[in-house]
Amino acid sequence: MKPGVVPLGDSAVLVQLGDEIDLTVNHRVHTLANLITTSAITGIIETVPAYATLLVHYDALILSFTQIKNILREKLTQIQENESRQPRRIEVPVRYGEELGPDLESVASNCGLRVEDVIRIHSEKIYTVYMMGFTPGYPYMGKLDDALSMPRLETPRTRVPAGTVAIAGSQTGIYSIESPGGWNLIGWTPLKLFDPNSDSPFLFAPGDEVKFIAEE
Amino acid sequence: MNVALQVLSMSLEVVDINGLATIQDSGRIGWRRFGVPSSGPMDAFAFHAAKKLAGNASNCAAIEIGLGDITLRAKRDCVIAVAGVGYNLSIYVWDFPLWSSYYVRAGWTIRLTKLDSGMWAYIAISGGVQTQPILDSVSTNLRGHFGGLDGRPLQAGDVLRSGTPSRSLNELAARTLPESALPSYSDNPVVDFIMGPQGNYFADESIATFMSQEYTVSNTSDRIGYRLEGAALKHRRKAELISEGMTMGAIQIPSNGQPIVMMADSPTTGGYPKIGTVASADLLFLAQCVPGKSKIRFQETTVAKAQRKYRELMNGLDRIVESD
Numbered sequence: 001m002k003p004g005v006v007p008l009g010d011s012a013v014l015v016q017l018g019d020e021i022d023l024t025v026n027h028r029v030h031t032l033a034n035l036i037t038t039s040a041i042t043g044i045i046e047t048v049p050a051y052a053t054l055l056v057h058y059d060a061l062i063l064s065f066t067q068i069k070n071i072l073r074e075k076l077t078q079i080q081e082n083e084s085r086q087p088r089r090i091e092v093p094v095r096y097g098e099e100l101g102p103d104l105e106s107v108a109s110n111c112g113l114r115v116e117d118v119i120r121i122h123s124e125k126i127y128t129v130y131m132m133g134f135t136p137g138y139p140y141m142g143k144l145d146d147a148l149s150m151p152r153l154e155t156p157r158t159r160v161p162a163g164t165v166a167i168a169g170s171q172t173g174i175y176s177i178e179s180p181g182g183w184n185l186i187g188w189t190p191l192k193l194f195d196p197n198s199d200s201p202f203l204f205a206p207g208d209e210v211k212f213i214a215e216e
Numbered sequence: 217m218n219v220a221l222q223v224l225s226m227s228l229e230v231v232d233i234n235g236l237a238t239i240q241d242s243g244r245i246g247w248r249r250f251g252v253p254s255s256g257p258m259d260a261f262a263f264h265a266a267k268k269l270a271g272n273a274s275n276c277a278a279i280e281i282g283l284g285d286i287t288l289r290a291k292r293d294c295v296i297a298v299a300g301v302g303y304n305l306s307i308y309v310w311d312f313p314l315w316s317s318y319y320v321r322a323g324w325t326i327r328l329t330k331l332d333s334g335m336w337a338y339i340a341i342s343g344g345v346q347t348q349p350i351l352d353s354v355s356t357n358l359r360g361h362f363g364g365l366d367g368r369p370l371q372a373g374d375v376l377r378s379g380t381p382s383r384s385l386n387e388l389a390a391r392t393l394p395e396s397a398l399p400s401y402s403d404n405p406v407v408d409f410i411m412g413p414q415g416n417y418f419a420d421e422s423i424a425t426f427m428s429q430e431y432t433v434s435n436t437s438d439r440i441g442y443r444l445e446g447a448a449l450k451h452r453r454k455a456e457l458i459s460e461g462m463t464m465g466a467i468q469i470p471s472n473g474q475p476i477v478m479m480a481d482s483p484t485t486g487g488y489p490k491i492g493t494v495a496s497a498d499l500l501f502l503a504q505c506v507p508g509k510s511k512i513r514f515q516e517t518t519v520a521k522a523q524r525k526y527r528e529l530m531n532g533l534d535r536i537v538e539s540d
Binding site: 006007008009010011012014016019020021033045046047048049050051052053054055057060061064065131132133134135136137138140176177196197201202204205206 | 245246247248249250251252350351357359360362363409410412413457458459460461462463465466483484485486490492493494495496519520522523526527530
């Protein structure tokens with residue numbers, strides 16, 4: 001897919017780099033985001049990476065759509081030449097199963113696996129934080145091994161505790177605050193994903209690499 | 217800060233409230249890539265007008281009130297300014313028009329009574345409402361329970377602090393924004409929107425429907441989103457896409473074909489096709505609709521026209537008439 005720059009209203013533009021969940025495309029999104037941030041362009045307010053797109057919020061009193069489109073088109077050519085990344089690596093201790101991972105067994109039986117295999121398969125890969133959204137600090141990560149592919153729950157739960165580790169489709173996530181949730185809950189981490197009063201309020205950032213470590 | 221200073225800066229007490237009041241500044245900017253919505257005012261124009269009328273700087277906060285009444289009591293002499301739609305303002309024993317600033321003496325009550333039209337008003341106080349910033353903003357994030365006053369709506373008994381007024385109270389009082397600078401609010405507005413990015417997810421007939429028919433603003437509308445009821449739009453193919461960033465004003469069309477317009481507290485990303493985005497200058501028209509009653513129509517515009525309209529609108533704030 002040819003990258004496109006389209007308006008999302010009069011104060012944001014969407015840079016479209018793909019239309020599927022794909023790690024290579026997602027890495028390009030993060031590279032572009034970093035490039036724009038380090039360029040510190042007057043009038044660009046902030047960027048929001050997603051799977052295959054980057055939303056750029058800008059001040060319409062400073063930049064016209066034509067101006068921002070040209071700036072971003074230029075940045076797009078720069079990322080093709082410069083694709084090296086140095087993502088942070090974050091380790092996440094997980095207590096699999098038990099009370100806070102109530103779906104672990106049904107995931108195992110649905111996938112035709114033993115519980116130990118689900119834990120091993122989930123925790124052996126290094127995931128990329130594709131994007132964040134839904135609630136402050138919630139990471140959408142992938143790519144989850146196909147062997148663990150499960151649909152979302154038909155009826156979402158009304159309250160999922162913060163720290164709960166979950167899977168759905170080709171992704172894995174961690175609930176960052178207590179909220180409703182429709183993913184399959186397989187474990188829990190004591191790490192705090194979001195603390196509004198802290199100097200570092202967020203455990204994760206888009207583009208980070210994540211490794212789950214099963215706690216005994 | 218010593219106790220005496222703390223007491224001196226206490227300025228407004230909430231006596232009574234039956235609406236939804238939250239502390240908002242111009243918005244929580246810089247954290248959207250972490251999933252933090254921008255929050256901030258539903259009607260940015262009225263918010264900035266109240267703020268400017270009270271002589272406050274750019275990042276000062278005000279009280280947003282909607283859906284019902286609020287009564288405040290001044291704990292010390294101050295200047296307040298009120299701007300918005302659908303409220304009657306009375307200070308002490310007199311009624312006053314909105315879009316102006318007023319000298320309020322310690323002990324006087326300020327009452328905003330909800331009328332049948334409109335939705336939101338902003339009460340700014342000289343020196344701005346002061347509270348602990350969270351993630352660089354004092355805007356209230358209701359879903360996340362942070363920002364503003366402990367992340368919650370105001371309730372009777374709350375006492376709000378204010379900062380130092382930018383000028384003397386006499387200089388700040390009796391200023392007004394003339395009617396010529398005000399947008400033409402309406403109970404049934406026409407709302408400009410910019411097409412896309414998923415315009416191509418909808419058949420031509422659906423797009424034509426979207427642009428010609430009336431939508432009722434549902435009474436389930438809130439600070440997260442305004443739901444619209446009308447003829448359902450049909451998706452050409454899938455009713456979902458992989459999530460992408462969203463902004464206030466984005467018009468999502470979920471599988472039931474009924475549009476939802478993202479508002480101040482909407483999530484930062486979403487996976488439903490967006491037929492378009494409301495122009496920034498027209499968000500205030502939609503925000504001031506009456507849920508369950510108002511009907512709106514959409515009108516397509518270009519980014520260039522929308523930006524020009526927005527610029528003219530915000531430049532209108534410079535036309536504040538000073539007191540004599």
